[in-house]
Amino acid sequence: MHAxxxxxxxxxxxxxxxxxxxxxxxxxxxAELTVFGLLFMIYGVARMKHVALFxxxxxxxxxxxxxxxxxxxVTASWCVARAVASIREEASVASxxxxxxGILAGLGFLAVKVGEYAAKFDAGINLDTNLFYMxxxxxxFFHFMHVILGLVILAYVWRKTRRGGYTAADHHGxxxxxSYWHMVDLVWIVLFPLVYVMx
Amino acid sequence: xxxxxxxxxxxxxxLLLGTGYTWWLGESGHAGAGAVTAILAxxxxxxxxxxxxxxxxxxxRLLWQGAVIGWLMVVLAVNLAAxxxxx
Numbered sequence: 001m002h003a004x005x006x007x008x009x010x011x012x013x014x015x016x017x018x019x020x021x022x023x024x025x026x027x028x029x030x031a032e033l034t035v036f037g038l039l040f041m042i043y044g045v046a047r048m049k050h051v052a053l054f055x056x057x058x059x060x061x062x063x064x065x066x067x068x069x070x071x072x073x074v075t076a077s078w079c080v081a082r083a084v085a086s087i088r089e090e091a092s093v094a095s096x097x098x099x100x101x102g103i104l105a106g107l108g109f110l111a112v113k114v115g116e117y118a119a120k121f122d123a124g125i126n127l128d129t130n131l132f133y134m135x136x137x138x139x140x141f142f143h144f145m146h147v148i149l150g151l152v153i154l155a156y157v158w159r160k161t162r163r164g165g166y167t168a169a170d171h172h173g174x175x176x177x178x179s180y181w182h183m184v185d186l187v188w189i190v191l192f193p194l195v196y197v198m199x
Numbered sequence: 200x201x202x203x204x205x206x207x208x209x210x211x212x213x214l215l216l217g218t219g220y221t222w223w224l225g226e227s228g229h230a231g232a233g234a235v236t237a238i239l240a241x242x243x244x245x246x247x248x249x250x251x252x253x254x255x256x257x258x259x260r261l262l263w264q265g266a267v268i269g270w271l272m273v274v275l276a277v278n279l280a281a282x283x284x285x286x
Binding site for chain 2: 047048071074075183192
């Protein structure tokens, strides 16, 4: 196990002490996480005060759609991580393909979410329906907007990768974009169990 | 380098398994303190895996790792505490 860990360590720059990508992006990521964290904690307190309502309303959510979306986002994150690993090997064609796969998985997430929203709106559900749905719609839509921004960033990185804009020696921009995308994935990894499953 | 990509693949599989387990707990009607603790523990493992391996914070200054993993732990702990208080 130590041998495996040591060999994996070799694939990362051993002298790197700062996170991959631009430090300014990491400050932005920490700010974003702070906002989402506050919202999640407020959600938890609101749930504590209205347990029966939250438990009843949660049963009206499509948990399978939430799980499919989790699979799509973690898969997108994996593709982006593989894209970064590929560019470190100077394999820009493979890197662009991994990025394209990640973007497709992200678009799949948006499609499933739009389907969920459509079903809720058709059922007459909106922000005023009750406290649970106010949180559900606000939290998931706020995250939805972040997925869109993440996809715009990935699309830019993909285009630049296809044009040979990144190399094994210089792929700082790709790492910056990848870090933002992983943040979007991380937030959903918390949101899914809190809103869709925990009861 | 192959080992590194295989490691990323293994992390992806771990994330899929965790997601499947969480979904199964919800679908099979598991509820209560034990189920919620398991659900949040899985979220913690998945989150730490993403932070350390996909975000590649493993090996960077502990301050950076601590900030993001700390964020995850605080959010999950507050929700677990709120759950217990609300039972």
